[in-house]
Amino acid sequence: MSGLPPPRLHLLGDAALLCELPAPATLVQQQRIWALAAEAREWPGVGEVLPGMNNLTLTFDPTAIELDALTAQVLEAWPKLSAKAVEGRLVEIPVAYGGEHGPDLGDVAAHTGLTPAEVVRRHSAGEYVVYLLGFLPGFAFMGGLAPELATPRRAEPRTAVPARSVGIGGEQTGIYPLVSPGGWQIIGRTSLEMFDPTAESPTLLRPGDRVRFVVESVET
Amino acid sequence: MIVVQKPGLLASVQDLGRHGHRQLGICPGGALDVLALTLANRLVGNVDGAAGLELTMGGCEVRFETDTRIALAGDDFGAQLDGVPLWPCWSVPVAAGQVLKLSGANAAGAKKAGLRSWLAIAGGIDVAPVLGSRSTDLKAGFGGHEGRALRKGDKLPLGTSRLDAAQRTRKPFGLRGPDWGPEEADSAIALRVLPGPEFEQFTLAAREVLWGERWRITSQSNRMGSRLAGTELKRKRAGDMLSSGVIPGTIQVPPSGQPIILMGDAQTTGGYPRIGVVIRADLWKLAQAPLSGKLRLVQVDMAEALAAWAEQQRYLAQVAQGLAVAGWPGAA
Numbered sequence: 307m308s309g310l311p312p313p314r315l316h317l318l319g320d321a322a323l324l325c326e327l328p329a330p331a332t333l334v335q336q337q338r339i340w341a342l343a344a345e346a347r348e349w350p351g352v353g354e355v356l357p358g359m360n361n362l363t364l365t366f367d368p369t370a371i372e373l374d375a376l377t378a379q380v381l382e383a384w385p386k387l388s389a390k391a392v393e394g395r396l397v398e399i400p401v402a403y404g405g406e407h408g409p410d411l412g413d414v415a416a417h418t419g420l421t422p423a424e425v426v427r428r429h430s431a432g433e434y435v436v437y438l439l440g441f442l443p444g445f446a447f448m449g450g451l452a453p454e455l456a457t458p459r460r461a462e463p464r465t466a467v468p469a470r471s472v473g474i475g476g477e478q479t480g481i482y483p484l485v486s487p488g489g490w491q492i493i494g495r496t497s498l499e500m501f502d503p504t505a506e507s508p509t510l511l512r513p514g515d516r517v518r519f520v521v522e523s524v525e526t
Numbered sequence: 527m528i529v530v531q532k533p534g535l536l537a538s539v540q541d542l543g544r545h546g547h548r549q550l551g552i553c554p555g556g557a558l559d560v561l562a563l564t565l566a567n568r569l570v571g572n573v574d575g576a577a578g579l580e581l582t583m584g585g586c587e588v589r590f591e592t593d594t595r596i597a598l599a600g601d602d603f604g605a606q607l608d609g610v611p612l613w614p615c616w617s618v619p620v621a622a623g624q625v626l627k628l629s630g631a632n633a634a635g636a637k638k639a640g641l642r643s644w645l646a647i648a649g650g651i652d653v654a655p656v657l658g659s660r661s662t663d664l665k666a667g668f669g670g671h672e673g674r675a676l677r678k679g680d681k682l683p684l685g686t687s688r689l690d691a692a693q694r695t696r697k698p699f700g701l702r703g704p705d706w707g708p709e710e711a712d713s714a715i716a717l718r719v720l721p722g723p724e725f726e727q728f729t730l731a732a733r734e735v736l737w738g739e740r741w742r743i744t745s746q747s748n749r750m751g752s753r754l755a756g757t758e759l760k761r762k763r764a765g766d767m768l769s770s771g772v773i774p775g776t777i778q779v780p781p782s783g784q785p786i787i788l789m790g791d792a793q794t795t796g797g798y799p800r801i802g803v804v805i806r807a808d809l810w811k812l813a814q815a816p817l818s819g820k821l822r823l824v825q826v827d828m829a830e831a832l833a834a835w836a837e838q839q840r841y842l843a844q845v846a847q848g849l850a851v852a853g854w855p856g857a858a
Contacts, residue, residue: 316722317720317723317769317803317828318722318723318772318776318800319720319772319773319775319776319803319804319805319806319831320720320803320805320828320832320835321806322773322803322805324723324771326723326770329768331768343549350706353545354545354548354772355548355549356548356549356794356795357549358768358769358770358771358795359768359769359770360768361768361770361771362731362771363770363771363773365548365773367738368828368832369832369835371712373828418573424533432803438549438769438795439549439551439794440551440552440769440793440794440795441551441793441794441795442551442665442666442793443547443550443551443552443553444550444551445551445665447769447795474569481683483551483823484665484666484667485543501550501666503552503656503657503663503666504656508547508550508552508657509550509551513549515667518686
């Protein structure tokens, strides 16, 4: 049973419903978000489910299900959701840290007061959780960065961060699936494709997955 | 097959969009004016989901390598087929070798014209579907033709037309385009808007500005979003928001206080407060609203939004009925 407060519901236009939980965002709340997403996508009239951070957006066809009915369905389902409904996988991501692949490793070290080797050790020691995908296809917003590794974004964002770059932005860490403008501190690069539109499962990561970074090489 | 002789500012292959993958961060994309592409497709006997071309601000030329039939919807930019004017929402036969040219100037018939056109060709553009859609995802670089905007010399294959020879060569006919609604005094385009989840976070003054302002569409607008300029929209308190879903039509307000209305290629989640959302029935007007043009945002409630949607569906049903009576293949 869930002792969590129910979500605040708000229309997002005439064909989407936002379900938002009270702050702060926690993993326990996010697990309920995934569970609600998994259940709601089976409901007649519901189109897409889109987990955000501490919230879920449902698109729906208002000619197939009325807003009042959908609202009632969410509030009825909410207390019965299981936090274990979505069983994420453990995904290991090899990373070449530093050097040309991680040009900002030195800046992160300077900001955190750690040596570059220690930044790498701590970054690869953590286990991260994929809260949601957004921003770009396959881009995972992950929780679990060691607080001492938090580093502000670069004052001048890059116009083109290479694909598969691993970065730190504020209190988050993540991987750029594609070449993209970006302001995160780039500390390494993985050889894994994060996004392949022709694959049966187009993104390497999915909400609920756990991630470990495995040191492939370090250049300091 | 067709050949792109001049792409103009931005030409891309688009269908009704790539749906069902938002939670993987994949945007829906597709024709920004779904209504226009649907009309154009029906006029050439295609299914609604066939892929066509989305053209931006005229200045383009397309050569047809086979006998076919075409229709243009949206702004016509003075379109001519071998020198003969092609009106929007008309269905015309084309012989192999003919060239469609869109100049920069609008014909008098296109009252609010100024930004985009959608071209449908019998059989549709037959590029390989990716994740269930032929739309080009320009940002992620996949789908459509080689995952990119069209260039001079690109050759695009056509699918099998549903028209028989008699239908393909039938003399031109047209239909009544969608209704822009009553003309505004200062020729602003009115978009109906539902208050967004963060509407209450804005000051009372800002909320009044939202509905009262004549918003100018800036030239920084693109397929990701229309950027507006006007009086700064202030929040009661500054503060970061957690990532949350956004859909086309979402009006988000970055710290500058200048709103952005998101469109088909916008990212799937955003972190800016959403002061409102343009209703689905009015998104097509935004897709055609010219740069430097003015927008007026009109507050409506859910019932009004759904009534507007139903009205648009009725119009499409009338179009389908009219075409069926004329012996055209069903929309399906």
